[in-house]
Amino acid sequence: MDQDLRGQVTSILQADACGNRCVESKTKQLELLLCSLSTMTKTAKPISLYTLLGALMQVPVDRVRGYELRDKFAYYLPFVGKVCRPRLLAATVWSPTVQRYKNHVRDGNIGTKSHGNTLNQNAAAVDLVWLVKWFKEFAEEVGEVVPVRVRMQKIKDGVTKKYYSSEMYTLLPAHFTLNVLYEEMHSFVEQIRLRVREPAPSTMRKLLTLHCPTIRIRSPRSNVCDIYSIYHTSMRNDVSAEKTEAPGRHTESARKMRREYKKDKTSWYFCSLLYVSCFGIFCENDGIQTNYLYDETASGKGSDQIISMLEHFLLTKVLSEGKNRLTVYADNCSGQNKNNYVIKFLLAQVDMGLLKHVDYKFFVKGHTKNSCDRGFGHFRKHVAKEDCYTVAHVVDAVKEAAANSVTVHISREGIQQYHIFSMDEVSIGVVSCRKEPSDEPVEMNLRRKIDGILTTKEKVVKMMSDHVEVLAPPPPNVEKSQTMYHNIRPYVPEEFRDDPLYAKPSAQDHLDAKAAKQAR
Incomplete structure (x- = not known):
């Protein structure tokens, strides 16, 4: 007999804390029971348990309540005989679901519940070929084709080699959201009275994302690079060091210009100056x-x-x-x-x-x-x-x-x-x-x-x-003081830097400004 099976029998005997010692000196019977259960299929095990519980429900029980019979099972195991509930659960390994099985038997049914395993019937009936064809034709009509550099890597003789290729991506305008695309598809079907099964909006999104990976919707932010948005989307599900290198190289020139832009005093336009x-x-x-x-x-x-x-x-x-x-x-x-x-x-x-x-x-x-x-x-x-x-x-x-x-x-x-x-x-x-x-x-x-x-x-x-009082000045704006000193003062001529407008904020002002920003 398998060593794992002997180990299960030993663990059941050692864990027997029942006062009646219901499985004591029944090693051979437990081995026969567990050996039989190990040969059963996944479908046969629930059937055997339903049959066992259905038979045990008919075993007379002596204990009763004050006004009615107590709904109690007298537990028996094949080859072993009468046992307590913990030993039944330990031998059958069905402890998480035994109560559900008992309720199923109480309802008068000892047959297993049939699992649907039918998946999404509506999604399965969708004409995928037609949907992909329509979407590609629609993208060719309203989209813009953009070349994108795509990297692949293969391992040959234990060495990783990288290959670069250029693929053409079709970018749809930002206003063509998924809801708008669904309405376009529905209008197309209604207009020509095409007899096809229309997918639900969520199903349509999943199918088009899977089967049309080179057709993307532009970002609604007009100042975002299309190629960078594609790189960013490709890293959503699988982030690796290799995938982060491509957008890093792509944005290197942009970062250089951004650093040059920060040196220019024209950034005053975006600063909050004195009102x-x-x-x-x-x-x-x-x-x-x-x-x-x-x-x-x-x-x-x-x-x-x-x-x-x-x-x-x-x-x-x-x-x-x-x-x-x-x-x-x-x-x-x-x-x-x-x-x-x-x-x-x-x-x-x-x-x-x-x-x-x-x-x-x-x-x-x-x-x-x-x-x-x-x-x-x-x-x-x-x-x-x-x-x-x-x-x-x-x-x-x-x-x-x-x-x-x-x-x-x-x-x-x-x-x-x-x-x-x-x-x-x-x-x-x-x-x-x-x-x-x-x-x-x-x-x-x-x-x-x-x-x-x-x-x-x-x-x-x-x-x-x-009785007319002089108006008190408003409290100091610590955030404005930080901006005037750190962002504006470096570009002010030397003769005007001593003006109180550009006074250096104190340490407490710095903490107050930080707290005010965090509170927003």
């Missing part, structure tokens, strides 16, 4: 535009900044010249111009008696071109021709752009449906709103009421004069 804001107010009375300039380290963009610049303009251009009536035109930017804060600021000027009447008007969306845009165009063209390395350079360039403009540099220390808003000293706290000039005004009282008492004129004056 400089410009807010313009054009005075139609004298034809002079006042441009307020400030960078991102001084303040942000919002209604607070707009109100601050409006107040400066009123003090220097309107109230200083003795004017008390004001008409303001603006675009429809809700974050800066068209919001309650700006309207309440103008209303406060009327309530304090600084102005008698204010009209706040807005152009229709999409048609907001005005005199300020003309001034912006003048200095934008001029600044584009100048070399500006500091904020002071930008301020000087804006000053020199036009003779009819005044530049104010702000240093770091330093209702959407309506289009017309009117405020008059006669009606304190009331704003008249109109959608169009000919519409009837809709009056809104914006005066605050505390404990049923309306805010008086004297209180408004005191609030605007004593």
